Amino acid sequence: MPRLDMQAESLFEKLWNGHLVRPQTDETPAIMYIDLHLVHEVTSPQGFDLLREQGIGVRCSGRTLATLDHSTPTLPADENGQRPWVTEQASRQVQTLQGNCEEFGIELHGWDSPSRGVVHVMGPELGATQPGMTIVCGDSHTSTHGAFGALAFGIGTTEVGHVLATQCLLQNKPRSMRINLEGELGKGVTAKDLALHIINRIGMHGGTGHVIEYAGAAVRGLDMESRMTLCNMTIEAGAKAGMVAPDQITIDYLRGRPRLPEGEAFEQAARQWLQLASDPGAHFDQEISLDASTVAPRITYGTNPAMSINVGERVPTATSDSQEKALSYMDLRAGQSLAERPIDLVFIGSCTNGRISDLRAAANVLRDRRIAPHVRMLVVPGSEAVLREAEQEGLDELFRSAGAEWRLPGCSMCIAMNGDLVPPGKTAVSTSNRNFEGRQGAGSRTLLASPETAAACAVAGRIASFAEIKSDSKTTPEIT
Amino acid sequence: MRAFTALSGPILVLAEENIDTDQIIPARYLTVTDFDGIGEHVFADWRHDAEGELLTGHVLNKPRARKSPILVAGHNFGCGSSREHAPQALLDFGFRVVISSEIADIFKANAQNIGLLPVVLEAEQHARVLEMDGEEITVDLEHSRVTVQMADRAVQHWSFSIDPFARHCLLRGLDRFDYLSQAEPDIKKFEERL
Numbered sequence: 001m002p003r004l005d006m007q008a009e010s011l012f013e014k015l016w017n018g019h020l021v022r023p024q025t026d027e028t029p030a031i032m033y034i035d036l037h038l039v040h041e042v043t044s045p046q047g048f049d050l051l052r053e054q055g056i057g058v059r060c061s062g063r064t065l066a067t068l069d070h071s072t073p074t075l076p077a078d079e080n081g082q083r084p085w086v087t088e089q090a091s092r093q094v095q096t097l098q099g100n101c102e103e104f105g106i107e108l109h110g111w112d113s114p115s116r117g118v119v120h121v122m123g124p125e126l127g128a129t130q131p132g133m134t135i136v137c138g139d140s141h142t143s144t145h146g147a148f149g150a151l152a153f154g155i156g157t158t159e160v161g162h163v164l165a166t167q168c169l170l171q172n173k174p175r176s177m178r179i180n181l182e183g184e185l186g187k188g189v190t191a192k193d194l195a196l197h198i199i200n201r202i203g204m205h206g207g208t209g210h211v212i213e214y215a216g217a218a219v220r221g222l223d224m225e226s227r228m229t230l231c232n233m234t235i236e237a238g239a240k241a242g243m244v245a246p247d248q249i250t251i252d253y254l255r256g257r258p259r260l261p262e263g264e265a266f267e268q269a270a271r272q273w274l275q276l277a278s279d280p281g282a283h284f285d286q287e288i289s290l291d292a293s294t295v296a297p298r299i300t301y302g303t304n305p306a307m308s309i310n311v312g313e314r315v316p317t318a319t320s321d322s323q324e325k326a327l328s329y330m331d332l333r334a335g336q337s338l339a340e341r342p343i344d345l346v347f348i349g350s351c352t353n354g355r356i357s358d359l360r361a362a363a364n365v366l367r368d369r370r371i372a373p374h375v376r377m378l379v380v381p382g383s384e385a386v387l388r389e390a391e392q393e394g395l396d397e398l399f400r401s402a403g404a405e406w407r408l409p410g411c412s413m414c415i416a417m418n419g420d421l422v423p424p425g426k427t428a429v430s431t432s433n434r435n436f437e438g439r440q441g442a443g444s445r446t447l448l449a450s451p452e453t454a455a456a457c458a459v460a461g462r463i464a465s466f467a468e469i470k471s472d473s474k475t476t477p478e479i480t
Numbered sequence: 481m482r483a484f485t486a487l488s489g490p491i492l493v494l495a496e497e498n499i500d501t502d503q504i505i506p507a508r509y510l511t512v513t514d515f516d517g518i519g520e521h522v523f524a525d526w527r528h529d530a531e532g533e534l535l536t537g538h539v540l541n542k543p544r545a546r547k548s549p550i551l552v553a554g555h556n557f558g559c560g561s562s563r564e565h566a567p568q569a570l571l572d573f574g575f576r577v578v579i580s581s582e583i584a585d586i587f588k589a590n591a592q593n594i595g596l597l598p599v600v601l602e603a604e605q606h607a608r609v610l611e612m613d614g615e616e617i618t619v620d621l622e623h624s625r626v627t628v629q630m631a632d633r634a635v636q637h638w639s640f641s642i643d644p645f646a647r648h649c650l651l652r653g654l655d656r657f658d659y660l661s662q663a664e665p666d667i668k669k670f671e672e673r674l
């Protein structure tokens with residue numbers, strides 16, 4: 001139906017306006033309705049306590065979906081069914097969520113579920129994540145779900161309690177930003193490289209207070225998994241959420257997923273989703289354009305995701321005390337070539353790059369190659385579904401014979417809460433999203449990169465690009 | 481939630497920019513199921529060496545740290561993870577106010593929800609307080625202003641802006657949940673339209 005009002009709205013405004021239980025006033029924030037609440041073991045226990053204090057239940061258990069991912073071991077249970085918990089407390093935390101889900105009637109994808117996975121990998125796989133929804137989770141990388149044209153953002157534990165109890169949140173309207181990504185990504189350049197490039201350009205607080213919509217030819221050309229990677233990293237620029245308007249690629253990804261209707265009902269929903277795109281002339285508080293064709297494979301060298309360079313570039317000069325401190329933490333010097341830097345670990349996984357396309361990309365690099373003998377490499381699928389698909393394709397075998405460890409799904413070394421960690425002083429190339437001091441374990445040094453680059457580094461035993469090792473012979477070069 | 485009206489006390493300065501929530505509380509302390517005593521782990525990796533020994537020279541390990549109700553941090557404080565454990569740990573440690581020239585969105589919301597007052601100052605004023613480690617200042621929420629005494633003893637008042645509803649709740653010690661749960665009829669009406 002043609003729109004009668006001539007007010008052009010952005011994707012974000014359509015979702016914002018469509019979810020207002022009460023509008024914002026000068027004195028009070030808006031009350032926003034939440035369509036989907038994702039829950040995991042770390043940020044929920046105290047939220048459930050609110051329900052007990054109030055003597056109430058979960059308002060909409062059907063809009064709540066839980067998984068086990070953060071504190072969970074990625075090594076299998078022993079013959080007695082005992083899992084290798086990092087601490088008693090980690091095990092208790094998971095039991096607490098299991099108990100809470102049982103008590104409050106919430107669908108939990110626990111150990112026996114074929115769908116269990118990192119919360120932001122699982123939601124889209126199940127088709128629980130849908131265009132036009134408001135989605136929250138006690139986890140900052142909830143921004144991932146924005147790839148579907150949802151308004152998705154992380155909340156704190158107190159707010160987890162609010163949503164459990166009322167299915168609503170108090171919110172002030174954020175500002176909006178559109179990032180137009182013109183041109184096409186070059187060959188061998190991934191959404192991870194694009195995300196690191198953007199964060200480097202706008203800075204790690206360039207998006208503070210904003211919801212970012214990614215638009216332009218380069219975004220339209222990305223598949224759904226790449227769009228998820230891009231939106232996932234949006235929080236690293238300080239933004240509340242990242243979004244991509246739904247298009248045919250979105251619809252094709254969603255068709256047939258378990259939580260979606262079938263047949264005509266799906267097609268009807270799909271037609272509505274296509275209407276969500278920002279109207280021509282929609283207003284954004286900020287708008288910037290970047291040429292995606294100039295983006296090259298990137299890697300971080302500092303202690304925040306904005307500190308990245310092209311693989312092969314030299315470490316830039318520090319321009320502030322913080323950057324100075326970051327370089328010293330990373331044991332790097334300005335002007336140094338990263339290619340000289342030996343590495344100790346490689347981590348392939350996380351809600352940023354733990355989906356099947358990421359594993360395939362890493363496997364593609366490792367095919368007929370072996371990782372350097374001094375490198376330990378962990379491959380952790382983002383979900384049981386990713387694990388199954390990878391095993392059907394024989395990727396587990398490929399990783400093992402290349403010298404890597406093949407693990408069970410979970411957050412693993414991305415947050416290092418479950419015992420999978422980078423030891424003090426060691427250097428890891430990681431496909432996850434944060435390189436903060438100690439993020440992968442106290443004293444750990446993290447360089448963020450795409451799965452291709454991370455796998456290439458594993459083979460070279462130092463920082464290297466895929467292009468570089470392709471031109472090498474298939475043996476591991478000496479480290480000098 | 482404890483009410484916050486005004487408070488005077490010495491400030492503790494952590495001048496680093498971009499202090500993320502992984503620094504405020506490292507992930508390995510997130511396996512708790514309640515927040516009691518979580519302040520013990522605040523900035524754990526800054527306060528301890530690689531062997532886990534307390535670094536007695538670190539400002540956060542000085543006796544004055546627990547007596548400073550106001551933390552002043554470098555630009556862009558609280559970025560990264562949404563863990564509420566971060567403001568909870570600061571509050572439990574003894575801070576009631578966090579001042580910076582920029583505070584990350586989720587951290588700010590979490591802090592306001594639990595009664596830790598986030599104050600964002602203009603860059604120039606922020607730069608001034610960064611140089612006043614240990615000195616006493618006043619944070620007055622009633623008048624939304626910070627009062628400092630300059631080196632020449634001149635007193636300056638700097639106003640800061642804060643979300644009016646957060647201010648309203650903090651001043652009276654009101655739980656935001658109460659407001660939300662009173663909206664029940666509207667929530668029902670909204671759900672009927674779904």
Ligand code: SF4
Pocket residue numbers: 069070118119120139141350351352410411414415432433
């Ligand atoms: S994989 Fe990492 S970023 Fe993603 S949800 Fe888990 S801990 Fe958070």
